[in-house]
Amino acid sequence: MAESIHRLLAADHRRLDALLDRATVDPERIDRAAYAEFRAGLLKHIGMEEKILLPATQRLRGGEPLPVAAALRLQHGAIAALLVPPPTSDIVATLRVVLSIHNPLEEDPGGVYETCERVAANEATALLADLRAVPDVPVAPHVAGPRVLDAARRALARAGLDVGPLPLTRQE
Numbered sequence: 680m681a682e683s684i685h686r687l688l689a690a691d692h693r694r695l696d697a698l699l700d701r702a703t704v705d706p707e708r709i710d711r712a713a714y715a716e717f718r719a720g721l722l723k724h725i726g727m728e729e730k731i732l733l734p735a736t737q738r739l740r741g742g743e744p745l746p747v748a749a750a751l752r753l754q755h756g757a758i759a760a761l762l763v764p765p766p767t768s769d770i771v772a773t774l775r776v777v778l779s780i781h782n783p784l785e786e787d788p789g790g791v792y793e794t795c796e797r798v799a800a801n802e803a804t805a806l807l808a809d810l811r812a813v814p815d816v817p818v819a820p821h822v823a824g825p826r827v828l829d830a831a832r833r834a835l836a837r838a839g840l841d842v843g844p845l846p847l848t849r850q851e
Contacts, residue, residue: 688728691720692786699775709771711766723813725755733745736794756837757835760834764821777835
């Protein structure tokens with residue numbers, strides 16, 4: 680079966696899910712190395728979508744963004760905000776909820792990946808090559824503190840992600 684944009688990016692979601700699972704095998708302790716790999720991979724994945732997939736699709740639509748593009752960007756911002764503080768069980772639980780809402784928008788039938796592939800049509804192979812060529816992204820150290828957590832809460836609210844009240848206060 681030939682690789683497609685959908686297969687590439689959905690497989691990356693599965694890889695990232697597995698890394699997060701590996702990071703939290705022990706509910707009492709987050710595996711920092713596995714979480715660091717998850718964090719770097721998720722930031723790269725977001726970059727692939729924000730810098731390549733969504734702009735290319737907008738260009739191919741004559742400058743018209745996908746109707747869901749603004750919502751995706753707000754969700755990507757919320758996800759990135761959750762990756763700033765050091766990981767805690769609360770942050771990981773919140774990330775899982777957010778990703779369970781976000782990923783289906785991209786992967787489900789009629790979702791972003793399928794739509795981008797359809798719009799790209801003859802350019803899909805070149806777009807796929809561009810996605811595969813994205814380098815790893817530099818990742819800054821975690822930043823702790825109430826301001827960081829407040830910023831994450833605001834980003835979640837802007838994205839309309841009702842994930843319930845988030846304690847997000849403990850540093851583990």
